[in-house]
Amino acid sequence: MPIRRVDVTTWYLEQRARAELRPAGRAPEVAVDIARAEVPSPELNRFLYTAVGGDYYWVDRLGWTYDQWMNWLERPGVETWVAYVRGTPAGYVELDPQAGGEVEIVHFGLLGAFQGRGIGGHLLAAGAARAWDLAERWPGREPTARVWVHTCSTDGPAALANYQARGFRVYDTKVETETVEHTPPGPWPGAR
Template identity: 35%
Template structure:
């Protein structure tokens, strides 16, 4: 059963998606970040606001909506859990370039819950470095597997990038989502 915050309160758009579930069961050494970039784990009082900014900026064109409708208290509970690593990639000016959310709450069965780059950071090879960092972090924490899923609404390079990083497809599920209209990207409203 869906939580109340995931049920559309007003008008919604029904979207058919194929969700691809992937996993990797081995790591490689943690990559070196390009010069001028840093990666840090975010904690503290401002974590929810920063997360919301990154989630919206990275995902707005790809119909990332579930965390947008989640209440702050519930999102904060997830992000403040010691087994959830909210990692932010920053450029030399300290501006965010991307992020990932690594969920280690299931013991050695880790989940890369969210991952992405801001639009201005795309096309520079940063995605692969950030993804390799997430994989290394999961296995460095004792995980035996790292799972991730992507869907047909995500960036078209998402699935190929996961596969190039060593993830293999476990299964694909066709789903229908009722997405609140306020979260549906313009390109999907025209379909």
């Protein structure tokens, strides 16, 4: 597959107070249920990672073994929140609590069939709210003092605007030249 070099802009965004979180600007066009996947499941998380990120060069975890996925998911405080539309996974938010009361939104996104239907803002607002109250579900964790995330120019075109609309502020920007395949890998081999 042909490769190319591209300049990738990465934006780092944060909220430093729960009051900075803003709700979605519009209600989803369809009923959405959001539930925490409380049982660590490498199969589920790998499915979500590839189904959401396959169109956006999410490749860092593609080589992870089952044990690597399980070790990540079993870490205290790591949470996966899944949005469902009529029982079908539509997208997810993955939270990673860190030292100093920080919580990173490590992954967030929707499967392609559910984009553009008002679900993204709703899911992001819910995921950020769960980052702010994460310590309430994990005894011994210090309360959340900061929620942060990064997105880049190879992510979905609405990502940065969605984060900003939910009250996240850019605190750093970096531009790096990366080598990427001409097209993203897609959700599974041969899907394209």
